[in-house]
Amino acid sequence: MSINSALLARTAPLYERVKRVIPPIEWPVFADDVDAILELKKRRNAVILAHNYQTPEIFHCVADVVGDSLALARKAMEVDADVVVLAGVHFMAETAKLLNPDKTVLIPDMAAGCSLADSIRPEDVRLLRQTYPGVPIVTYVNTSAAVKAESDICCTSGNAKAIVEGLGVRRVIMLPDEYLAKNIAAETDVEIIAWKGHCEVHERFSPQEVRQLREDHPGIIILAHPECPPDVVAEADFSGSTAVMSDYVAVTKPPRVVLLTECSMSDNVAVQHPDVEFVRPCNLCPHMKRITLVNIRQALETNRHVVTIDQSIAGRARQAVERMLAI
Ligand code: 13P
Numbered sequence: 390m391s392i393n394s395a396l397l398a399r400t401a402p403l404y405e406r407v408k409r410v411i412p413p414i415e416w417p418v419f420a421d422d423v424d425a426i427l428e429l430k431k432r433r434n435a436v437i438l439a440h441n442y443q444t445p446e447i448f449h450c451v452a453d454v455v456g457d458s459l460a461l462a463r464k465a466m467e468v469d470a471d472v473v474v475l476a477g478v479h480f481m482a483e484t485a486k487l488l489n490p491d492k493t494v495l496i497p498d499m500a501a502g503c504s505l506a507d508s509i510r511p512e513d514v515r516l517l518r519q520t521y522p523g524v525p526i527v528t529y530v531n532t533s534a535a536v537k538a539e540s541d542i543c544c545t546s547g548n549a550k551a552i553v554e555g556l557g558v559r560r561v562i563m564l565p566d567e568y569l570a571k572n573i574a575a576e577t578d579v580e581i582i583a584w585k586g587h588c589e590v591h592e593r594f595s596p597q598e599v600r601q602l603r604e605d606h607p608g609i610i611i612l613a614h615p616e617c618p619p620d621v622v623a624e625a626d627f628s629g630s631t632a633v634m635s636d637y638v639a640v641t642k643p644p645r646v647v648l649l650t651e652c653s654m655s656d657n658v659a660v661q662h663p664d665v666e667f668v669r670p671c672n673l674c675p676h677m678k679r680i681t682l683v684n685i686r687q688a689l690e691t692n693r694h695v696v697t698i699d700q701s702i703a704g705r706a707r708q709a710v711e712r713m714l715a716i
């Protein structure tokens with residue numbers, strides 16, 4: 390057997406998992422990196438945490454833990470490994486490091502950022518605190534550790550309502566996603582003061598697009614991520630975090646569905662539900678797409694890029710994340 394056919398035979402069970410979304414002609418391009426990454430994980434006692442927006446060959450073939458940002462933060466606390474590779478964006482790697490100060494946390498590309506995290510600085514949070522004395526500050530995990538350090542508690546799209554209501558106050562500040570804040574405000578009596586950050590992926594969906602989808606695909610079920618504008622969420626059938634959307638499909642098995650979110654999400658969920666038709670207007674997240682099999686392999690081979698957090702902020706940022714995880 391040639392080296393190539395031995396490699397293809399070894400990785401054939403993994404290809405089975407993704408054959409509905411990766412054409413056979415493309416698999417040989419991925420097989421060598423997948424095989425090498427599995428070997429490197431054993432050698433380095435490493436685990437890969439992958440967000441739902443990672444491409445299917447990462448999500449289904451090399452990841453040990455997959456999920457939304459809440460699940461990744463929770464699992465990051467539990468991993469038993471020397472090295473954690475975060476296949477996702479920088480704030481997710483920072484969160485994993487905050488919860489694993491003694492482990493090596495790697496991100497395959499340091500430039501994997503987030504428009505929400507870039508929309509607010511620690512000094513903005515300090516100014517808000519001065520402007521609204523005594524009002525608790527709830528910060529979305531899609532922020533830098535420095536911004537988390539200025540906050541009282543974190544939230545994700547999966548627990549934002551529970552966090553806001555769990556504080557037991559009349560008014561909160563919720564940063565930095567204006568649309569998430571407004572979407573949560575529509576579901577609760579707590580008054581929410583919002584910031585003006587937006588996700589560059591979700592802000593592009595429009596209510597006209599939702600109406601067009603209903604016209605073109607009668608009976609379609611439309612799920613929207615809560616980072617979408619409120620007028621999009623209002624016209625959707627259901628809104629929830631990436632994990633909640635995935636669970637919705639698993640439980641209700643709609644014949645035809647569209648996920649108004651990042652493109653890889655539909656691919657990853659479609660793999661698990663061959664009986665559901667996925668209509669795919671979607672938007673790519675350029676930051677999530679910086680992570681590839683090639684740079685995950687390089688990360689494990691060369692131990693890069695090591696995520697570090699300044700000691701002057703790590704303790705306070707960790708507290709904000711831990712308070713969230715305790716709720
Ligand atoms: P989730 O927490 O829903 O996975 O969202 C993370 C994210 O970055 C969405 O754009």
Ligand code: SF4
Nearest residue numbers: 503504588589590674
């Ligand atoms: Fe940030 Fe939006 Fe990309 Fe999520 S999809 S990482 S919120 S830019």
